[in-house]
Amino acid sequence: MVTYRSPREWERMREAGRVVARILRDVRAAAEPGVPLTELEAVASRTLKEHHATSPFLHYKPAWAPYPYPANICVSVNEVVVHGIPDGRVLLDGDLVTVDCGARLGGYCGDAAVSFMVGTSDEAGARLVETTRAALEQAIAQAVPGNRLGDVSSAVEETARNAGYGIADGSGGHGIGTEMHEDPPVPNTGRRGRGMRLREGLTIAIEPLVTESGRDATVTLADGWSVATRDGSRAAHFEHTIAITGDGPVVLTAL
Ligand code: MF3
Ligand code: CO
Numbered sequence: 736m737v738t739y740r741s742p743r744e745w746e747r748m749r750e751a752g753r754v755v756a757r758i759l760r761d762v763r764a765a766a767e768p769g770v771p772l773t774e775l776e777a778v779a780s781r782t783l784k785e786h787h788a789t790s791p792f793l794h795y796k797p798a799w800a801p802y803p804y805p806a807n808i809c810v811s812v813n814e815v816v817v818h819g820i821p822d823g824r825v826l827l828d829g830d831l832v833t834v835d836c837g838a839r840l841g842g843y844c845g846d847a848a849v850s851f852m853v854g855t856s857d858e859a860g861a862r863l864v865e866t867t868r869a870a871l872e873q874a875i876a877q878a879v880p881g882n883r884l885g886d887v888s889s890a891v892e893e894t895a896r897n898a899g900y901g902i903a904d905g906s907g908g909h910g911i912g913t914e915m916h917e918d919p920p921v922p923n924t925g926r927r928g929r930g931m932r933l934r935e936g937l938t939i940a941i942e943p944l945v946t947e948s949g950r951d952a953t954v955t956l957a958d959g960w961s962v963a964t965r966d967g968s969r970a971a972h973f974e975h976t977i978a979i980t981g982d983g984p985v986v987l988t989a990l
Contacts, residue, residue: 737910737918739936744843745978745985748912748938752845752976752987754786754838759849760990762808762836768828768854772810772821779808779836791837791844791915801959809835809848811961816903816944816953816970818960828854831864833972837915844915846940847988848974860969863900863947867971870894870943878977878984880935887933888925891943895923901946903953903962903970908940911976935981942974 740748758779765778783790790807804818811819811833812826819833826832835848850864873894877886888907895902902923910917919931921939948968955962964970976987 737937738912739934740912740938740978741936744912745938745980745987747841747843748845748976748978749987751788751838751840751843752847753990754783754788754840755836755845755847755988756990757786758782758808758836758838759834759847762834763849763851766826766832766851766853768826770826772824772826775810775834776806776808776821783807783838786838786840788838788840791839791846795915804960807836811835811972813969814963814967816946816962816964817906817972818962820958820960826853829857831860831969831971835972835974842913844911844913845976845988846911846915846974847976848942848972850971850973859947863945863969863971866895866898866900867943867945868973870945871941871973871975874941874943875975875977875984875986878933878939878941878979880933880979880981882933883928884919884921884930884933885925886927887941888922888930889927891941892924895943895945899949901949901951903944903946904951906942906944908942908974910938911940912938933979935979937979938976938987939979940974940976942972944970944972946970
């Protein structure tokens with residue numbers, strides 16, 4: 736069931752979204768070569784507490800997951816596309832890292848992700864990151880009343896594929912509000928002019944998951960959560976929570 740939300744509710748989601756943005760800022764600042772992923776988790780946990788917010792990721796248990804998600808954030812390195820669990824692994828110079836983070840505050844949720852290079856960035860990695868960010872930006876621009884969901888999805892897919900990249904199989908965003916995952920699903924592939932009509936008040940997370948090799952296939956790793964590219968190529972992931980309004984899309988997870 737799709738829920739349409741009022742400007743008052745956007746405002747509450749904005750408060751949760753601001754916490755998400757601060758966590759991403761703080762975690763990114765801490766992400767240097769030699770730092771273990773558990774340290775990034777500790778930074779996120781501290782920023783959540785400071786704002787009296789909680790993580791909608793922690794203990795989240797979708798039907799397909801073998802056990803509840805054990806951390807506040809996801810940290811996905813290089814070939815890991817999404818849902819990487821922050822463990823004792825140490826960041827290396829040149830790693831491509833994605834931090835995905837949510838916050839729940841006052842009963843409303845925000846969800847956002849960024850990818851970046853740690854230390855020295857290679858040109859190919861920088862281009863992958865920049866194209867994935869652009870795919871999110873293009874998709875957000877399509878999130879206006881009167882457009883269709885397929886306009887958002889196709890903007891993600893075309894931006895990635897036109898650059899020679901792939902889209903992680905089955906990936907996409909979601910409605911978001913009082914729950915992190917609500918209807919409708921927001922696929923990362925689709926066709927312009929198709930799908931549900933977008934109306935004012937729809938609040939969604941848009942999240943391109945883009946592969947460097949151009950191949951879409953993924954595998955779930957032994958921990959049952961981490962999803963990696965099947966061919967081992969790198970992936971990047973950006974996400975924002977947005978509200979569709981009469982004045983255009985409003986990003987709720989900006990600083
Ligand atoms: N942004 C990711 C998503 O919407 C966050 C996953 S949270 C987790 O799927 F708890 F499932 F890890
Ligand atoms: Co999400």
